[in-house]
Amino acid sequence: MTRHLDQRLKLRLLRAVDAIGTQRSILKASTALGIAQPALSRSLAEAEAVAGMPLFERHSRGVTPTAAGAALIATARKVLAELRRLDGELDGLAVAAHGTLALGALPVAAAGLLPGVMARLTARHPALIVSMVQGRTEDLLPRLAAGEIDLIVGRLYDPPVPDSFVRETLYEEPISLLVRAGHPLTEGASPARIAGYGLVLPTVSQRVGVEIDELLALLGLPGTMALRSSSYEFIREMLHTTDLVSVMPLNMLAGDLLRGTIRPLALPVPAPRRPAGIIRRADRPLGPAAEALTDSLRGYLAELEAMPNRHAGWA
Numbered sequence: 125m126t127r128h129l130d131q132r133l134k135l136r137l138l139r140a141v142d143a144i145g146t147q148r149s150i151l152k153a154s155t156a157l158g159i160a161q162p163a164l165s166r167s168l169a170e171a172e173a174v175a176g177m178p179l180f181e182r183h184s185r186g187v188t189p190t191a192a193g194a195a196l197i198a199t200a201r202k203v204l205a206e207l208r209r210l211d212g213e214l215d216g217l218a219v220a221a222h223g224t225l226a227l228g229a230l231p232v233a234a235a236g237l238l239p240g241v242m243a244r245l246t247a248r249h250p251a252l253i254v255s256m257v258q259g260r261t262e263d264l265l266p267r268l269a270a271g272e273i274d275l276i277v278g279r280l281y282d283p284p285v286p287d288s289f290v291r292e293t294l295y296e297e298p299i300s301l302l303v304r305a306g307h308p309l310t311e312g313a314s315p316a317r318i319a320g321y322g323l324v325l326p327t328v329s330q331r332v333g334v335e336i337d338e339l340l341a342l343l344g345l346p347g348t349m350a351l352r353s354s355s356y357e358f359i360r361e362m363l364h365t366t367d368l369v370s371v372m373p374l375n376m377l378a379g380d381l382l383r384g385t386i387r388p389l390a391l392p393v394p395a396p397r398r399p400a401g402i403i404r405r406a407d408r409p410l411g412p413a414a415e416a417l418t419d420s421l422r423g424y425l426a427e428l429e430a431m432p433n434r435h436a437g438w439a
Contacts, residue, residue, distance in 0.1 A: 132174045135207075138200035140167040141179060145197035149186035171196070223413040224253045228264040230278025232297060232332070233400070235356045236375040237424065238277065240382070244420040252413060261403075265289065268405060274414045276403040277421065279373075281331065294401035294418075295425050299332075299339050300374040301389035304363055313389045315343045323350035324359050324368040326376070335396065336371050342393045345371075373398070378428055 143153035144164070154164040172179050179193035189197055229238055234256065245252065257264070257273065261281055267273045268289065280291045301318065303309055309317060323345065325336060340347040351368070353359055360377065362368050363386060380386035402418060404410055410418065 127174060127176060129174065133171070135203075137167055137171040137174065138196075138203055140164055141171050141193070141196050142200040142204060144168060144180060144187060145189055145193065145200075147186075148188065152186075223411070225255070225413040225417055226273040227254060227256045227417065228268060228273040228276040229256055229258050230261065230264075230276070231258060232373045232376050233278035234258040236373070236378040237421070240379055240424045240427075241417070241421050244423055245417055248420065249413075249416055252416065254413075254417075265403070268403065271405075271408075274404075275410065275417070277401075277417075279332075279398060279400045280403070288406050290404050290406050292401045292404075293399040294421065295375075295399075295428075297373045297375050297398040297400040298395045299335055299371060299398065300395070301391060302363060302370045302372065302374070302377060302386050303389060304365075304367070305385050305387050307367060307369075307387065309369065309389055310387050314392065315345055318343070318369050318389075319345055321367045321369050323347070324362045324366075324370050325350045325352045326356070326359055326370075326372050327352050327354045332373065335398070339371060339391075339393075339395060343391075375400075375428070378424075382427060382431060 139157065140153070143157050144150055147153040147156055150164055150168065151161055154161040157164065168179065175192055175196060177192045178190050179196060180187040180189055227238075238256065242254065245254070257267070261276070261278070264273065264276050265287070268276055279297050280293060283289075301313070303321075307321075309321065323340075325347065327333065337347055351362070356376065359370055359372070360380065363370055363377075364380075369389070374381070374388060377386045381388070402421075404414070
């Protein structure tokens, strides 16, 4: 028997069956739904006609679901629950689409990841207003605590003492060796060969600078002889136009990695883990705009993870 339930079973019939199953009484169900009892009885009769069998057994104390009724009630509750979830999700998207977001970003995230993330975010929510402030963790956390920013994106450092912030790891931010596409070292690199091409290094925050110097020491590369600059644009241009090698967090050049103009080199030594993600207040859940930003971040990270040779840059 073909019932074509997807075409014939209307939402009002699912609501009726759900209410009768919950109340075990047509009279009580009609009161709960705010409709007249005769109208609810007609909806039940229509639902039974669509199902092709009785859904409830009538008795003096009310009604009891049949096996078919119990099956339909279970499905009705799932469908109605999914519709309520969708309703809430659409409300959240509507709020995000016209909301505001105050974002704190650590330097690597601000330069490397967030341009791609913002492109995704504005494409989905063109009316969303985002203000971003870049800084170090110790500078941004007080602003997060004061409610001046909604969340922080970037490298997750262990706090010196326990605090009231939630740190959620979403990705790794490894220190990597980076060269232009087509560089001779992409065919195979050793510390001696790398040293022969010279280094261009960032003068980034103290923590990242220490980690870069530690990796250089492991590789036996003379960081003191490197060309250093605080300008991300300068280093990026030097990588694209020369055979210099840079040592920096991989995601600093996320856009160029996706475009294929910059390549990571395989490290001959293991690089330390550098977890990154978001920081938020424990006493305040993310609002719709912040959730939309986080969704866009996850999507952009998925693109980076799918990139060929993504994990060539560390052991």
